[in-house]
Amino acid sequence: MSIRNSPEHDPQTVKIWIIDPDRADEAEIKNTAMIPSVVSLLLLKNPIQHVFYMTSPEKPYGDKNVSLCLPTGSRMSIVWDACTPHRALLLSDKGTFITKNAFLTYEEIKVDPGELLMPAEGYYVVSDAVLLENGSIFHIGDALFWRDNEEGILRRNPMKLLVEGVKGLSFRTQCADYYPLLGSELATVLAWTDHELYKGGRALDWKTNSSYMSNILSLPQTTTILTAAFGSHLASLGALVMDTDSVQPSLLICYETEGIWKTRTLLSTNGLQGPFQMLFISAALETLLVWNKDTMLYSFHNDSEWRYLRIMDSSNISQEASGSHIHHVVMDRSRNMLVKMENNVLFFCKFGMNKLFRLPTWNDPGRSVVLYINQKEQIIMLTMLDGGLHVQKYPLKMEIRSAMRGEVHSCPFIGFTHNMNKPAYYIDKEEVIEFWAQIVYHEGKNMNVTLSRNKDHVLQITEKTHFESVRYLDTTNKTFTIYQDPDYRDTTNNSDLIIKDIRNSSDIVTMELLPTQIDNSCNLPKNQISHFFVGCPPNRHIRVIKPQRIPCKMHVFDSYTIPGFVLGNSSKDLTVFYDWKSFGCVLRIHYKDEFQPDIELYDGETFVRSVDANFIVWENFHRKDYYFNMTMHEAACLHEAQTWTSMLVDEKRPEEAWGPNNYRSCFVDNSEKLGNLDQPYEIMNRSSMNYLTFSRENSAIYVFNVKIVDPNYSFCDLHAVFAVQTYGIPELDQLLPLYMLLSQSIISLIILCISFYGYTSIYRDMLQKKCV
Numbered sequence: 001m002s003i004r005n006s007p008e009h010d011p012q013t014v015k016i017w018i019i020d021p022d023r024a025d026e027a028e029i030k031n032t033a034m035i036p037s038v039v040s041l042l043l044l045k046n047p048i049q050h051v052f053y054m055t056s057p058e059k060p061y062g063d064k065n066v067s068l069c070l071p072t073g074s075r076m077s078i079v080w081d082a083c084t085p086h087r088a089l090l091l092s093d094k095g096t097f098i099t100k101n102a103f104l105t106y107e108e109i110k111v112d113p114g115e116l117l118m119p120a121e122g123y124y125v126v127s128d129a130v131l132l133e134n135g136s137i138f139h140i141g142d143a144l145f146w147r148d149n150e151e152g153i154l155r156r157n158p159m160k161l162l163v164e165g166v167k168g169l170s171f172r173t174q175c176a177d178y179y180p181l182l183g184s185e186l187a188t189v190l191a192w193t194d195h196e197l198y199k200g201g202r203a204l205d206w207k208t209n210s211s212y213m214s215n216i217l218s219l220p221q222t223t224t225i226l227t228a229a230f231g232s233h234l235a236s237l238g239a240l241v242m243d244t245d246s247v248q249p250s251l252l253i254c255y256e257t258e259g260i261w262k263t264r265t266l267l268s269t270n271g272l273q274g275p276f277q278m279l280f281i282s283a284a285l286e287t288l289l290v291w292n293k294d295t296m297l298y299s300f301h302n303d304s305e306w307r308y309l310r311i312m313d314s315s316n317i318s319q320e321a322s323g324s325h326i327h328h329v330v331m332d333r334s335r336n337m338l339v340k341m342e343n344n345v346l347f348f349c350k351f352g353m354n355k356l357f358r359l360p361t362w363n364d365p366g367r368s369v370v371l372y373i374n375q376k377e378q379i380i381m382l383t384m385l386d387g388g389l390h391v392q393k394y395p396l397k398m399e400i401r402s403a404m405r406g407e408v409h410s411c412p413f414i415g416f417t418h419n420m421n422k423p424a425y426y427i428d429k430e431e432v433i434e435f436w437a438q439i440v441y442h443e444g445k446n447m448n449v450t451l452s453r454n455k456d457h458v459l460q461i462t463e464k465t466h467f468e469s470v471r472y473l474d475t476t477n478k479t480f481t482i483y484q485d486p487d488y489r490d491t492t493n494n495s496d497l498i499i500k501d502i503r504n505s506s507d508i509v510t511m512e513l514l515p516t517q518i519d520n521s522c523n524l525p526k527n528q529i530s531h532f533f534v535g536c537p538p539n540r541h542i543r544v545i546k547p548q549r550i551p552c553k554m555h556v557f558d559s560y561t562i563p564g565f566v567l568g569n570s571s572k573d574l575t576v577f578y579d580w581k582s583f584g585c586v587l588r589i590h591y592k593d594e595f596q597p598d599i600e601l602y603d604g605e606t607f608v609r610s611v612d613a614n615f616i617v618w619e620n621f622h623r624k625d626y627y628f629n630m631t632m633h634e635a636a637c638l639h640e641a642q643t644w645t646s647m648l649v650d651e652k653r654p655e656e657a658w659g660p661n662n663y664r665s666c667f668v669d670n671s672e673k674l675g676n677l678d679q680p681y682e683i684m685n686r687s688s689m690n691y692l693t694f695s696r697e698n699s700a701i702y703v704f705n706v707k708i709v710d711p712n713y714s715f716c717d718l719h720a721v722f723a724v725q726t727y728g729i730p731e732l733d734q735l736l737p738l739y740m741l742l743s744q745s746i747i748s749l750i751i752l753c754i755s756f757y758g759y760t761s762i763y764r765d766m767l768q769k770k771c772v
Ligand SMILES: *[C@@H]1O[C@H](CO)[C@@H](O)[C@H](O)[C@H]1NC(C)=O
Pocket: 417, 436, 437, 438, 466, 477, 478, 479
């Protein structure tokens, strides 16, 4: 099987099913069927789906191919793509290996030195690497180098990558693909020198002049960057820095989307000696692990709470592992955390617990081992042996169970479930999202569920708790209602400007659901985090419904002429070439009928709801011969309402003249002057009795723009187009034959009458003569 033109990181879905050759469909026999036939479906209850990963082999190398190795004797290290974890790069002192299928196969990647000097060792000594979509970045010496997947040439360019003073390189650890950020891309790579931090994207274009890395932080010479990493929130970044005159590091945190760095003193690191490493845990409030070679601690909830990880009663992990140092840490989405020591001793804890416990030993202390989490969230143990890489699935659950035997571990709850299971939710104005979280526990344990979030003022949350106790089991089911409160007032700064800002600016709030207590033996759902995007949901738009009773015709004319006297902006006739693609079909409406457009809200092709908000219409070519059948008085306005005449001052275009930004309701008493309420009311909505009426003099074609003007309805700019063609007015040229027919008949009738009179008088004369 071969699939062409598919990028190598794109998974392909392959359907496999069993057929009975005697009863199979023709398409199944010919191997062209896309879905199983009914007979085949009966053969297997569930057609199996499996995702395969394409592995195009690395390009063959020329004569010059050079390995990339860690310094001799180093422990292996590994990086994998957070969005496509089956792609990984393994660094060892024997070479750098790449896999595109979670180590089912792997191969060494080498480089052509190109214009660079051949290294004296015969190979390049790398300290770190990251894997981009189209190549890899290597940290060699104090510079960054690029190796393109296509050519395999190692390159260096100060325009693209940092070439001096590089102290570290960091790779994104959480996939940001579903982050509801519209328009821009979040960083994938961080690199730092002593005093500067840079970021880079998911692909590097070597051919263009654009630079790949951009500076995001410059510190004074007295402050040094110790390490940097991607934050708990998908858009946040963190840097651990140290002032020369200080004894404890501080943490700088920044939302990439905002660009403002905030300092936080990491109290927890007081007295700890570097070098430090850190790993942020996906959470609503900054939560991270910081460790040096023998001590590890975590900081919760923006460092409001922090603890050392302990084994027995000691926080010196190294001591408990025969003096070996911490090699690396991995964590799956259910927050199972493994701390691997250089001598291959493994410790486990559920993140949030401060007690580590030792897992059974799997490998000799001298072996080079590294842990990797594949796309199925399985932990894979990779061991470098003389014959090559040994790939083994690590049965974490079983190992935890056997390690816990004999110890008292009991999860404070029996079950924890919730339905906040989408990575991203969208909340438009006036919209409400509801979800629940349920926790079941033994009577009297006093468990609960907490919902935390990173920004307090953007969304309002109301909670409802349902409690039930049946046979010593307590169940708490909490329902959360999330909405944007239009009447929100920032009590810290009671100014109108801020209120207005909150109402109209979009934002992203990250929320996290967790039980109030956990234990190492607890099972947690994979999804604790969701992003709530307050703003215009993607592809949200309005459509004008074409009523079934009204015929809507396509391509019935190419152009038409609007007489100058019905135009608002000129007196010359206007010939319009009708754009069927953008205006759509024309609704055929009798000239005496009233019409009110019925508007529906859609997200892409998905119907959301009917729109009941206020809207306005205007004719695209400035026709003025349409009217509204309700007056301001009939609409019960408290003062004169806005009209096109009042809004179109200063020769503004209709698109800009009137909209949600300047709409004022006439039903709100704002002590404006009463004005003339006998004017037509030009605002419509679904429930109002205000309808459009059309010209009684001419059959006409109207192209109407419709726009929602209610500022409280949506963050989106909601507008649409619909067209109307009226019929039924007897036109002059249609009447002409009728007139002619009529006048002819009248003339004939007169002639007939005259001749009849003539005839009767002759006849009378004759009769009179006879009688005499
Ligand atoms: C929790 O309560 C909500 C709302 O009352 C309900 O829809 C949901 O099904 C409940 N959850 C469970 C697990 O019963």
